[in-house]
Structure formats: C-alpha cells, structure tokens
Amino acid sequence: xxxxxxxxxxxxxxxxxxxxxxxxxxxGWDMPLHYGSQLKxxxxxxxxxxxxxxxxxxxxxxxxxxxxxYLRHLLANNIDRLAPLQGLYTCMLNAAGGVVDDLxxxxxxxxHYRLVxxxxxxxxxxxxxxxxxxxYKVNVHHQDQVAMLAVQGPAVAARIPDIFPTAxxxxxxxxxxxxxxxxxxxxxxxxxxTGEEGFEIILPAEQAPDFWRKLxxxxxxxxxxxxxxxxxxxxxxxxxxxxxxxxxxxxxxxLSWTVAFNPADRDFVGxxxxxxxxQTGVSHKLVGLVLQGTGVLRHGQKVVTxxxxxxxxxxxxxxxxxxxIALARIPSAVIEKCEVEVRGKLLPVHIIKPPFxxxxxxxx
Amino acid sequence: xxxxPKKLQYSKTHEWVREDxxxxxxxITDHAQCMLGDLVYVELPEVEAGFEIGEECAxxxxxxxxxxxxxxxxxxxxxxxxxxxxxxxxxxxxxYGRGWLFRLRPFEKERPELLDAEEYNKQVASEAx
Numbered sequence: 001x002x003x004x005x006x007x008x009x010x011x012x013x014x015x016x017x018x019x020x021x022x023x024x025x026x027x028g029w030d031m032p033l034h035y036g037s038q039l040k041x042x043x044x045x046x047x048x049x050x051x052x053x054x055x056x057x058x059x060x061x062x063x064x065x066x067x068x069x070y071l072r073h074l075l076a077n078n079i080d081r082l083a084p085l086q087g088l089y090t091c092m093l094n095a096a097g098g099v100v101d102d103l104x105x106x107x108x109x110x111x112h113y114r115l116v117x118x119x120x121x122x123x124x125x126x127x128x129x130x131x132x133x134x135x136y137k138v139n140v141h142h143q144d145q146v147a148m149l150a151v152q153g154p155a156v157a158a159r160i161p162d163i164f165p166t167a168x169x170x171x172x173x174x175x176x177x178x179x180x181x182x183x184x185x186x187x188x189x190x191x192x193x194t195g196e197e198g199f200e201i202i203l204p205a206e207q208a209p210d211f212w213r214k215l216x217x218x219x220x221x222x223x224x225x226x227x228x229x230x231x232x233x234x235x236x237x238x239x240x241x242x243x244x245x246x247x248x249x250x251x252x253x254x255l256s257w258t259v260a261f262n263p264a265d266r267d268f269v270g271x272x273x274x275x276x277x278x279q280t281g282v283s284h285k286l287v288g289l290v291l292q293g294t295g296v297l298r299h300g301q302k303v304v305t306x307x308x309x310x311x312x313x314x315x316x317x318x319x320x321x322x323x324x325i326a327l328a329r330i331p332s333a334v335i336e337k338c339e340v341e342v343r344g345k346l347l348p349v350h351i352i353k354p355p356f357x358x359x360x361x362x363x364x
Numbered sequence: 365x366x367x368x369p370k371k372l373q374y375s376k377t378h379e380w381v382r383e384d385x386x387x388x389x390x391x392i393t394d395h396a397q398c399m400l401g402d403l404v405y406v407e408l409p410e411v412e413a414g415f416e417i418g419e420e421c422a423x424x425x426x427x428x429x430x431x432x433x434x435x436x437x438x439x440x441x442x443x444x445x446x447x448x449x450x451x452x453x454x455x456x457x458x459x460y461g462r463g464w465l466f467r468l469r470p471f472e473k474e475r476p477e478l479l480d481a482e483e484y485n486k487q488v489a490s491e492a493x
Contacts, residue, residue: 038427039402039453226401226427294449296405296425317404317427324405343423343430 010055011147011205015212019222027120029056031225038226042319045194045231046360049153050223051215056119057148059202060129063112064138071113074132075105076250076268078260082107087178087189090258091250092128093270097277098246099253101125102238104191106180114187116148116200118240132269146185147208151220152198152231154360160199163214164188172199193228195235195358233325234318236288236354236363242299243286243313243327251277252329254286254354284310285332288354290364291324295342297349298326304346305338307331312340320357327354366394366488369460373475374484375436377418380460381478388437391464392424392455395488400426403452408444408466415439415468417477422465424455436478439468 007030016023021032032053034041044050062071071079077090087106091099101124103117117125129140151160157173164172164186171181172188180189187202203211216222229239236254238244244253251259251274259274260266289312291297297315310330318325330338330351339346352364368374373381378396382389397403405425415421415435422433444466448454455463479487 034401037402037456039404230427294405296430298430317425319404319427 008056010053011208012053012055012212015209016053016222021222021224024225026225027056027118028122029119031056032222034224034226035222038224038230039319041221041223041227042230044221045153045196045223045227046320046357047154049151049155049159049198049220050227051212051220052150052152052223052225052228053147053212054150054200054228055147055205055208058117058119058122058125059143059146059148060115060117060126061112061141061143062115062129062138063141064136065111066136066138067111067113070133070136070138071105072266073136073268074129076259076270076274077105078262078266079105079107079113081260084109085180085182087180087191088258089178091244091255092125093249093268093274094246095270095273097249097251097270097273099240099244099248099250099255100128100246102240102244102255104178104189106187106189108180108182116202120241143202145205146202147205149201149203149208149211149215150192150194150198150228151201151215152192152194152196152223153220154197156196156198156220159218159220160215163211163218175199193235193237194231195237195355196231196360230316230319233314233316233327234320234355234357236327236356238286238327239314248329249274249277249282251282252284252286254327282332284329286313286327286329288352288356288364289315289326289328289338289340289349290352290356291326291340292348292350295324295347297324297340297342301326302341303328303330303338303349304341305330305334307333310334310338318356320360321362325356366398367460368393368395368481368485368488370481372460373436373478373480375434375478376487377434377436379433379436381436381475386469387442387467388439388470389464389467390433390436391459392433393484394459396431397456397459397463400424400431401428402426403455406448406452406455406465408446408448409441411441411444413441414471415441424452433465435468437468437470437475438472439470441466442469443467
C-alpha cells in the first residue's frame with residue numbers, strides 16, 4: 001500500500017519497513033502497528049523485553065527564570081513537588097477544567113523543565129503553551145530533531161547494561177521510578193506506558209537507527225502501536241482523545257490524584273472550575289470493566305446501569321488475562337455491576353478500579 | 365502477497381468456499397486474516413441454522429476490530445469448527461486448513477456469485493489502491 005505524502009515519518013521509519021512492519025497512519029504519522037503479531041509483541045513486553053518507537057511524541061523544553069511560575073500556572077499537578085531530574089504525570093486544563101492534554105513534566109534544573117506531550121495534539125498544545133505565556137519570562141522550545149524510544153518489560157534491566165553511552169550506564173541502573181538522567185543530548189527516564197518496568201529514551205534523531213539496531217542485538221524485540229494500546233489498557237492508563245478530551249475533567253477521568261489542590265493559593269488554569277465541580281459532585285466517573293463471559297468489549301459500546309447509561313471509552317481483549325476489558329465512563333452512583341450492550345445483547349460486567357494488570361499480574 | 369489457493373472459490377467479502385461432494389466448507393482468506401490481525405474471539409453459527417447468501421453468519425473479533433462473516437453460499441449448517449472457540453489464532457496460522465469456520469449443506473448447486481482464485485486476486489489488488 002502506498003503511504004500518502006502528508007504523513008510524517010520518524011527517524012526510524014526505514015528500520016520499521018525493513019523489519020516488515022505493517023505501517024498505519026496514527027495522529028498524522030506513518031507508524032508501525034505490528035511487526036507480524038500484535039499478540040506476540042504484547043506477551044513479549046509482559047514476559048521479556050520490547051521496544052516501541054514513540055518519536056511521534058512531542059518534546060518541549062521550557063527554560064528561563066519564570067519557568068517554575070509558568071508551569072505552576074499551566075499544569076494541574078504541582079511541579080514544586082519535583083526534585084532535580086524527577087518527573088510527574090499531569091494534565092493541562094482549559095478554563096472549564098477540560099483536559100487540553102496529558103503529559104509528563106521533568107525538572108532538569110530550577111530554570112529548565114522538559115514536557116513530553118502527545119503526538120496527535122502537537123499543534124494544539126504548542127499553540128496553547130504560547131497562549132499561556134502572558135508576562136512570564138520563559139522560552140518554549142519544541143525539540144524536533146530528536147527520536148524517542150520506550151524500552152519496556154521485566155527483562156529490560158538485564159539486557160540493556162552496555163548499550164547506553166558509557167557515561168550514563170551507572171546513573172541509568174540507579175534510576176528510581178519517574179526519575180531521569182541525561183548526558184550529551186541523551187535523556188533517559190524510568191517511565192513508560194505499559195505497566196512494566198522500563199525506560200523512555202530521548203536521543204538525537206541521527207543516532208536513533210544505530211541505537212535501534214543495538215537494542216535488537218540485545219534481544220529487545222520491536223513492538224508496534226497495537227501492542228502499546230493493549231498494554232496501556234491492561235495497565236489502566238488513559239489514552240488522550242479517547243478516555244478524556246477537552247470536554248472531560250480529570251475528576252471524571254480517574255485522574256483526581258494528578259490534580260494538586262494544595263497549596264490553596266496556586267492558581268492553575270482550570271482550578272476554579274474543578275473546585276466548583278468538587279462541591280457539586282461529578283455525575284460520571286471513569287472505571288474499569290471486566291466482561292464476565294466470553295467476548296470483546298469495544299470503544300463506543302453502551303453501558304447500561306441502574307443509574308443511567310454510560311459508554312466504553314477504550315475496550316479490547318486482554319491478551320494477558322484472556323478476557324474482555326474496558327475503561328468506561330458511567331454514572332457515579334454505580335458501584336459493582338452493570339451491563340454492556342454488545343451486538344444487541346446485554347452482557348454482564350464487573351466494575352473494577354484500574355489497573356487490570358501490572359508487572360505481569362492480575363490486579364483485581 | 366497473501367496466499368490464494370487455486371482449488372477454492374471466493375466471495376467478494378473475503379470468505380473462501382471448498383466443495384466436497386454435497387458439503388461445502390467455509391473460512392476467511394489469508395488476506396482477510398492479515399487485515400484483521402490476531403484473532404482473539406470467534407462467534408460461530410448454530411448447527412442446523414439456515415443462511416441465505418450474504419447473511420451475517422459469524423463474528424470474528426481481532427485485537428483490532430470486530431468483523432462479520434457473510435455467508436457466501438446459501439445452506440444449512442452441519443458442522444462448526446469448535447476448536448476455534450478456544451484457539452481463534454488458528455485462523456491466523458492456517459486460514460485454509462485448521463482455521464476453517466463451518467460446513468454447510470448447500471441449498472443450490474450453482475455458485476454464480478463466487479470468484480475463482482484469479483478473480484479474487486484481482487479484487488484484492490484493486491482494494492489496495
């Protein structure tokens with residue numbers, strides 16, 4: 001099939017094609033869906049080690065004396081919690097409390113922060129970051145000459161020791177969760193989107209193909225966006241644009257824990273709207289669903305409860321558990337059971353608090 | 365390039381049909397399984413159920429999507445491949461062999477709607493554009 005010229009290619013595009021990947025359009029990018037079997041790649045990450053090209057993600061550096069003040073205003077979580085080389089997960093909200101995007105913010109120095117935001121939201125996010133600048137003395141710079149890889153799985157630590165630049169190896173081995181280290185344009189953090197141990201690596205674009213080959217030689221298997229989606233769903237991690245968007249607040253997206261209401265005088269964008277909503281109470285919540293019989297739950301299916309209807313925001317078949325699982329937005333009052341309409345039939349499901357799987361094991 | 369055995373007949377909706385005396389066996393093509401990706405769940409018709417040509421007779425769910433199977437021949441179901449219920453991946457691994465879906469006793473002798481291998485290949489090629 002021909003790729004239309006409007007799609008962007010990552011620095012590893014040729015490596016994917018060479019590896020026989022099935023390429024698909026995703027958020028304006030031509031990306032690998034799988035390299036043969038999505039299921040096999042899923043299991044590889046749960047039991048061994050895999051690598052994802054996530055170079056379509058957007059890396060933005062915020063520098064300047066007002067960087068902390070700007071980010072305190074911009075982000076719903078509070079960057080004052082961060083030690084140098086530590087990161088946190090957060091949303092940035094609009095004035096109504098709706099999620100403009102979710103991201104990870106790292107503190108490099110007191111005047112240099114790094115944000116990793118989504119791919120499909122890039123243009124919107126960059127415009128939003130500019131729009132919020134106001135009087136702050138900061139420079140917002142999109143790092144567009146980098147590649148980003150996610151190396152994930154229980155065997156990662158054992159297989160990677162000597163493939164990073166020598167000067168980084170010791171620091172990488174010592175990284176705590178959500179901490180990072182950097183050296184000569186390489187930035188490595190102990191983060192991920194799979195529910196397994198691993199690292200995310202930002203590196204210069206021209207060095208990416210060589211590093212990709214070193215990972216293959218170290219028996220870290222290439223994995224596509226298909227497995228990335230089933231892994232993140234099992235891990236109970238939201239996908240922007242599907243489980244939340246600008247019409248949904250973090251309080252309705254199972255992300256209350258990412259909103260820092262303390263200190264009370266930090267006036268972040270969306271705060272007033274969220275506080276009002278907290279007082280009145282939210283009508284809907286995001287929960288996990290587990291299908292009791294056989295079948296597959298899908299995005300968009302209707303959830304029927306005693307308190308009204310809801311909708312599946314992300315659904316699929318859990319390869320690890322061999323059952324249908326989903327994230328769904330349902331009326332807040334429902335607590336234990338409900339039903340999902342699948343091809344005209346109502347199927348009973350259990351409600352759980354995500355995640356479904358973490359570190360290879362069932363969590364409910 | 366996916367495999368398209370010469371001895372089978374094909375529907376435009378990517379099912380294959382094999383004639384054995386008074387029974388036909390039905391499955392989905394290599395091209396179809398490739399487009400669907402790894403299969404994770406299969407709903408097969410009831411034995412003794414009757415179907416007209418083009419009627420929805422089974423549901424295949426892959427990691428990616430759910431797909432209806434349209435009956436390529438009118439007839440009565442005489443056997444289903446129960447092995448698929450626990451091993452849907454057989455459709456990916458062996459679409460023309462152990463991944464067959466069900467067998468029918470056809471209502472009609474002639475199959476004017478079906479394509480031969482060459483015609484099916486042409487259709488797949490035209491869909492790629």
